[in-house]
Amino acid sequence: MSSRFPTTIRLSLTELARHGGDTGPHGDGWGVGFYQGGDALLMREPEAAHDSRWVQFLQERPVPTQAAIAHIRRATQGEKLLRNTQPFARELGGRLHLFAHNGMSPGIEADPRFPTQRFRRVGETDSEHAFCALLDRLAPLWDLGEPSHAEQLRVVRAFAAELRTLGPANFLYSDGDVIIAHGHQRRSDTGELGTPGLHLLCRSCSAGAEPHAAEALAGVSIDPQAQQEVALLASVPLSAEPWQALAEGELVVLRGGRVVQRLAP
Numbered sequence: 001m002s003s004r005f006p007t008t009i010r011l012s013l014t015e016l017a018r019h020g021g022d023t024g025p026h027g028d029g030w031g032v033g034f035y036q037g038g039d040a041l042l043m044r045e046p047e048a049a050h051d052s053r054w055v056q057f058l059q060e061r062p063v064p065t066q067a068a069i070a071h072i073r074r075a076t077q078g079e080k081l082l083r084n085t086q087p088f089a090r091e092l093g094g095r096l097h098l099f100a101h102n103g104m105s106p107g108i109e110a111d112p113r114f115p116t117q118r119f120r121r122v123g124e125t126d127s128e129h130a131f132c133a134l135l136d137r138l139a140p141l142w143d144l145g146e147p148s149h150a151e152q153l154r155v156v157r158a159f160a161a162e163l164r165t166l167g168p169a170n171f172l173y174s175d176g177d178v179i180i181a182h183g184h185q186r187r188s189d190t191g192e193l194g195t196p197g198l199h200l201l202c203r204s205c206s207a208g209a210e211p212h213a214a215e216a217l218a219g220v221s222i223d224p225q226a227q228q229e230v231a232l233l234a235s236v237p238l239s240a241e242p243w244q245a246l247a248e249g250e251l252v253v254l255r256g257g258r259v260v261q262r263l264a265p
């Protein structure tokens with residue numbers, strides 16, 4: 001989620017998991033990061049969300065934010081442990097960077113295109129290795145100061161193109177200012193692999209209009225506010241609104257609740 005003004009989000013992670021397939025297969029952990037001023041409140045748990053007291057706490061005490069990334073895990077690599085639970089976070093350039101990956105990258109650890117030197121994974125997942133490899137590529141830019149969006153996007157685009165060669169590679173990456181989403185392929189409830197892997201929805205509330213909740217989203221409640229703009233990304237549409245499917249290999253950049261750039265593969 002990216003928004004123009006800080007807003008509070010109430011997540012029903014159980015409902016999100018059910019909407020994306022079924023609660024059972026996605027019961028291996030959950031996590032969410034709420035950005036606030038370059039840092040982020042990160043909450044993760046390697047347990048099913050349906051009976052989590054932390055999820056209940058977040059529903060009762062929502063965190064104001066202009067950008068948030070959430071992930072529900074279905075383990076394919078690595079044990080059901082905190083260190084393997086997304087989103088993953090690292091500091092770079094004095095900012096907290098977040099990454100969430102929905103896909104599979106078999107063999108990435110031994111692939112010479114994805115070395116990890118400055119950043120190393122804590123757990124055993126291919127997703128965390130991918131994040132560390134991406135930050136290793138971005139680090140030279142940040143070492144010179146905050147890079148432009150164009151510079152970052154050039155690196156992320158090349159990285160995404162290579163990651164796609166290993167398998168499904170949907171991911172969300174944020175430096176706290178922008179959210180960069182990469183859509184690829186996704187395995188359906190029946191196990192078939194196909195597109196799209198991500199969907200996009202933009203909402204707005206015009207100046208002077210009465211705030212309203214618009215159409216309810218499955219598992220997500222966003223506080224309405226006049227003059228607010230909100231952009232949402234999800235693996236599958238969470239409502240009957242006109243969600244836009246990302247093309248295979250497409251990159252979308254969100255900032256302040258708006259889509260600031262879309263790049264075809």
